[in-house]
Amino acid sequence: MRLLYWSAAFFLSLPHHAFADPVDDDDTPAAERSTPCTITSAKSGAFFDLNPLHIIDPALSTAANPRNYSWNTTGFDMGYNFTLNFCGGVVEDLTKRGVVGVHKEDWKNVSAFYEQDGKIYSIGQTSYHPIIRGRKLILNYTNGSPCPERSNFDEDGEGNGDGESKHNSRIRRKTTIISMLCERDPLYPKLTLSFIASPDECTYIFEARTKAGCAGIETTKQELSPSGVFGVIALVAVIVYVVGGCVYSRMVLNQRGWKQLPNYGLWAGILGVFRDILILVTASCARCIPGRRRPVHMNGSLSYANRGRSGRDSSEAENRLIDELNEEWDDL
Known part of the structure; x- marks a missing residue:
């Protein structure tokens, strides 16, 4: 709720002319500035x-x-x-x-x-x-x-x-x-x-x-498509969220650096999840590269085809990778 108040205060503090229509400095009469081959009745509209x-x-x-x-x-x-x-x-x-x-x-x-x-x-x-x-x-x-x-x-x-x-x-x-x-x-x-x-x-x-x-109603040509209008609204919402959140975090919570971003802990956690997924995918792809050791099932037990390296070294490397990932999850 406080974030909403700060966002509203930010926009209300902007000068009035930021939202006003641009000033028309054209001295041409309105009848000549209208779309060619059109006319609007001065009496009936x-x-x-x-x-x-x-x-x-x-x-x-x-x-x-x-x-x-x-x-x-x-x-x-x-x-x-x-x-x-x-x-x-x-x-x-x-x-x-x-x-x-x-x-x-x-x-x-x-x-x-x-x-x-x-x-x-x-x-x-x-x-x-x-x-x-x-x-x-x-x-x-x-x-x-x-x-x-x-x-x-x-x-x-x-x-x-x-x-x-x-x-x-x-x-x-x-x-x-x-x-x-x-x-x-x-x-x-x-x-x-x-x-x-x-x-x-x-x-x-x-x-x-x-x-x-036949008389009709003048329609203003729409400059943006419906998707364009939605995009502008979404962009304004993101700007309000980021700017308002930064102002609130800095002025009220006394945060500095990246922690000024609104909901910094949530976004950091999401990025950490994607980073861990990327590490796991990279490690899995690395074992599929030719010349690397591959797991082989023999007699119901898992062994490794060692190409220049022992199976014990491979097991220890995987255990170290799992331990590192567990420590990172604990930190979050």
Whole structure:
């Protein structure tokens, strides 16, 4: 009981900051420090994670048969279909054919596109920041290919007729709006993507029905496995036992040296037992080495095959070994 008191006193004497969480000196807003492609509602606290919808590049996937195409949906009367990915660029290789109006270094970040007349048009770059509007979860892709000429305006609000505005910054680019709807049916596909409308061939509206669109609870990633947690607890317990026992033995019992260890007599006895077992095993193995004498039973009595030494010397050596072991046991 006194050992428990001393251990508790030892831990209570440690400074408070030894157990406090590390100080976060990062000035980055919380919304930007959260996991990409996730969001938590400020009003309800509902948590949304769109990462399960991400299709990994087959070259980086560890799956046996990785998927080599992105999500697709029909454009109906548009005359072309759409290809999209979530939380990353599409897995299709766009570097061989290029993307209209997009810099080459940005081709790998295209998250939505369509193909028309042999050309590829981007309708938005990758976005890792979903937003909540009212009760709707929205994902918005921007900075796609330039919009058609009639959608470009100069500072006076009138088109200049050549497809370019007086200022390049005024050129409108294709964007994508995806409304994420909740689908909890376990038999429903992972994602159902539907094209809704494109009012001016510059903004494209989609509807995605998926389980990822349902509100959930944010879970903190566990850094240690269950065995790791048990190992940490066991290590802390051993440290408390050793440190607390040493403090108690030194301060209360006035012990010094190895005797400061808690239950020194018990551990010394256990080590002595293992030492005696090791001696007996060593002695038994030594008699089995070739060239050594071996016991032979003849006429019901035990004799020794003497190879250069007499049986009397062997018996005396064994008797001395037994006497030494008996003396060591008596000392314990």
